[in-house]
Each structure stands twice: as structure tokens, then as C-alpha cells.
Amino acid sequence: QRPWAEPYKIKAVEPIRMTTREYREQAIREAGYNTFLLRSEDVYIDLLTDSGTNAMSDRQWGALMMGDEAYAGARSFFRLEEAVREIYGFKYVVPTHQGRGAEHLISRILIKPGDYIPGNMYFTTTRTHQELQGGTFVDVIIDEAHDPQANHPFKGNVDIAKFEALIDRVGADKIPYINVALTVNMAGGQPVSMANLREVRKVCDRHGIRMWSDATRAVENAYFIKEREEGYQDKPVREILKEMMSYFDGCTMSGKKDCLVNIGGFLAMNEEWILQKAREQVVIFEGMPTYGGLAGRDMEAIAQGIYEMVDDDYIAHRIHQVRYLGEQLLEAGIPIVQPIGGHAVFLDARAFLPHIPQDQFPAQALAAALYVDSGVRAMERGIVSAGRNPQTGEHNYPKLELVRLTIPRRVYTDRHMDVVAYSVKHLWKERDTIRGLRMVYEPPTLRFFTARFEPI
Numbered sequence: 001q002r003p004w005a006e007p008y009k010i011k012a013v014e015p016i017r018m019t020t021r022e023y024r025e026q027a028i029r030e031a032g033y034n035t036f037l038l039r040s041e042d043v044y045i046d047l048l049t050d051s052g053t054n055a056m057s058d059r060q061w062g063a064l065m066m067g068d069e070a071y072a073g074a075r076s077f078f079r080l081e082e083a084v085r086e087i088y089g090f091k092y093v094v095p096t097h098q099g100r101g102a103e104h105l106i107s108r109i110l111i112k113p114g115d116y117i118p119g120n121m122y123f124t125t126t127r128t129h130q131e132l133q134g135g136t137f138v139d140v141i142i143d144e145a146h147d148p149q150a151n152h153p154f155k156g157n158v159d160i161a162k163f164e165a166l167i168d169r170v171g172a173d174k175i176p177y178i179n180v181a182l183t184v185n186m187a188g189g190q191p192v193s194m195a196n197l198r199e200v201r202k203v204c205d206r207h208g209i210r211m212w213s214d215a216t217r218a219v220e221n222a223y224f225i226k227e228r229e230e231g232y233q234d235k236p237v238r239e240i241l242k243e244m245m246s247y248f249d250g251c252t253m254s255g256k257k258d259c260l261v262n263i264g265g266f267l268a269m270n271e272e273w274i275l276q277k278a279r280e281q282v283v284i285f286e287g288m289p290t291y292g293g294l295a296g297r298d299m300e301a302i303a304q305g306i307y308e309m310v311d312d313d314y315i316a317h318r319i320h321q322v323r324y325l326g327e328q329l330l331e332a333g334i335p336i337v338q339p340i341g342g343h344a345v346f347l348d349a350r351a352f353l354p355h356i357p358q359d360q361f362p363a364q365a366l367a368a369a370l371y372v373d374s375g376v377r378a379m380e381r382g383i384v385s386a387g388r389n390p391q392t393g394e395h396n397y398p399k400l401e402l403v404r405l406t407i408p409r410r411v412y413t414d415r416h417m418d419v420v421a422y423s424v425k426h427l428w429k430e431r432d433t434i435r436g437l438r439m440v441y442e443p444p445t446l447r448f449f450t451a452r453f454e455p456i
């Protein structure tokens, strides 16, 4: 079998260095056992996130010099608008500084206090902006998504019965839109099938409910449809993505993932009244409608990234590199979310550390232990990320208690994946020595970014 190689060669490099174990034990203590609080220079292989950490191409770096920094009507905005129209198919676009900027705008425009927003599993910033407008997020994802070992090909799917039950319970006029994330980050980077999108669209049409997408990793979703859904094997990913987005009325987008840029996002839509509202709001919160908190050069880089992200060789390698890491862990009998997701390998911390109860933060403890073992930085995606229920003040107890090994696009080689696999396997052998944590500082919202812990 001819070996896989990256569909690119390296033009610039950024040295990374290994530290000593005692140095890392000190560093994680100072970071309050929270990998978000580590200094980047103390990290060897950074798998915290694929957001904004991706490598730009020579054409994107070149595009920066073409940035039109005019305050209004910049040429670069129209380049971005054209790329969104051509690749995503939406009529209108409003740039924002990043994804949560777009989530903020659409939540303000469409959500009234007391509304319900169904979605396929929560995402932290998305739910926070819905709650800030007095909305309530309701999870309508299929049950399999909450089972790390359930090997369903489209775990991101909306459970139509759950969606319709919510409509029956609260009435369509209390549901401004359903938010369908492509892929589902917190479920383990899991895709939604085209057939499911068609079903959701039918329910939305029947009840006059808008269908919105969180399209942050929609290209990875398109690749899984190509691989797993009947009738799509021979279609280019670009065509599959266009069809996926054609079922939606609009989307929020964090360009920091699929679009291969370090900053940037946008709100795209087909209805002109939403465009007008977004333009009114964007000048308050982000900037002019033709720059939305971004420099002209950023919009040029996003536009170029939008064309590059649908290259079939690029996205095939991207997905296979994540799978290459995941398969090494599966072979060693290590519990990870299956099927292996699009942007990360998710360790099942509950199965990895059965001796640590969830309110001693097993995923947080495992991420800290991994860093100490090898300088690899991962992200907690469990009870800490799930935050507290705004009504009761109690922890939300998610079924999924995960550690996310998130692979940036076009940054690491498969040799780095081997180093990560070696470290996780070493930890697996020593898992009984890992202890639970207690939270010693807890911020009021999105606590996982800045909370601090101590070993019990």
C-alpha cells in the first residue's frame, strides 16, 4: 500500500522544544492544573485546540499584502463575500472578529426571552450567547451521541422525534431557530448526514422554524458524508458542502477552524431583513459591516482559506491524520470516542480513570497528567466545560467526560502523532496513579478557560 504523505511541503518552521518533567510539574502547578493557563512556550506539542492554530498557506500569506484597509467598502470585504457566496452559497455575509461574534449577533437578532433553541448537543459559547438573550438550549441530538463507544456513522444527527416533541411542548412560535452544528464538537467531532439535514429541513418548513448552522467544521462533515453516505463517494467535497449548506437559512462561522486562519469569522444568511439587523448590530459590537472587527488582510486570508479548505487532497489528509493517531490508541485498548472525529481524538476520561468520580474532574486531571508526562497539551471537555445550570447553580453533569487531543490543520506531521500516542499509552499503563482534583477558583461563566485546581 503506497504510504500517505502530507499534500504540501514546509516553507517556514517554528522551533518547538521539550522540557524536563520537573519543569512541567512546576508549570502545571502554577497553571492551577488547567492546561488553558499554561504558557505556550512551555508546551511541546500543542493539541489544546484546532481554533486559530492552523498553518496558513503561501497564498494566504501573500493575500495579506493585498489587504484593503479602507475603513468602509474595502475590496477585501467583497473578496470574502464572493468566496462565501461561491463555496457556502449564502446570499449575504457580515464579517465578525470570530465565531462567538457571529453567535452574539444572531442570538440578539432572533432570540426573545423565554424562547427555546434546539440543537445537536451544546457548545459552550453558542449556549452562553443563547442564555444571555434569555433563551434556553434544548439538546435534540440522537442518544448515540452521548455514548462514547456507540459506533454510529453520523452521531451528530438530530433526533427528529426529540425536535418534534419540543415543538409540541412549547409551540413553534417559541422556537426562533434550530442550531445544527456541523460537526458536533462536544460529541467528539461527529458528523450529520445529508439525509438528516433533509429531514430537519422538512420539519422546519412544516412549522415555520428557521434552520441555522454552526458551520465551523462543515468541510470535515462533508468529508464524512463522502466516506459514509450512499451516493456521495464520487462527489468532490466542495459539491457536498454546497448541498449541505443549501438546506440552511444561514450560519455562524468561526473561520479559525475550517477556513485555515488565525482570526476571523462571519454571519451568513439568505434573508435580507436579518442582514439589515446584523448590519445595525455589527457597528455596535464588531465594527463596520464591511470589516466586522477584522483587518482587510484578515478578510483576504479567510477568502483564500475558503477556497483551499475544499481541496480534496488537503481534507483527506487532514481527516486521515486524526484517524492515524486514534487508531494507534484503539490498538492499545485505550478508550476513545468512536468513530474517530474530524478534528480530534477524544479520550474517554471516565473509562480511563474509573477511580475518579466526576466531581473530582477526571478529564481535567487526565489533561494535566498528559502534559506532565510529555509536554503535550490537551483540552478538558467534560464537567468543567459543561459549567453550571443557570437555574439551579448545580454542576451540569455531562455523560461525556472527555480529554480532547485536537489536531491543528497543516501543522504537525505523523511523527508528532507517534510521540502523542506513546505518551498516552504510557499514561494508560500508569492510570491508577492519577488522582482527582478540587476546584479552588471558579469564574462565573465559561469557567473552563480560567478555573484553577489542586490535586486531592
Ligand SMILES: CC1=C(O)/C(=C\N=C(/C)C(=O)O)C(COP(=O)(O)O)=CN1
Pocket: 048, 049, 050, 051, 098, 099, 100, 101, 123, 125, 126, 181, 185, 214, 216, 254, 255, 256, 264, 265
Ligand atoms: C463548534 C464551535 C466551536 O468549536 C467554537 C470554538 N471552538 C473552540 C475555541 C475549540 O477549541 O473547539 C465556536 C466559537 O468560535 P470562536 O472561538 O469564537 O471563533 C463556535 N462553534
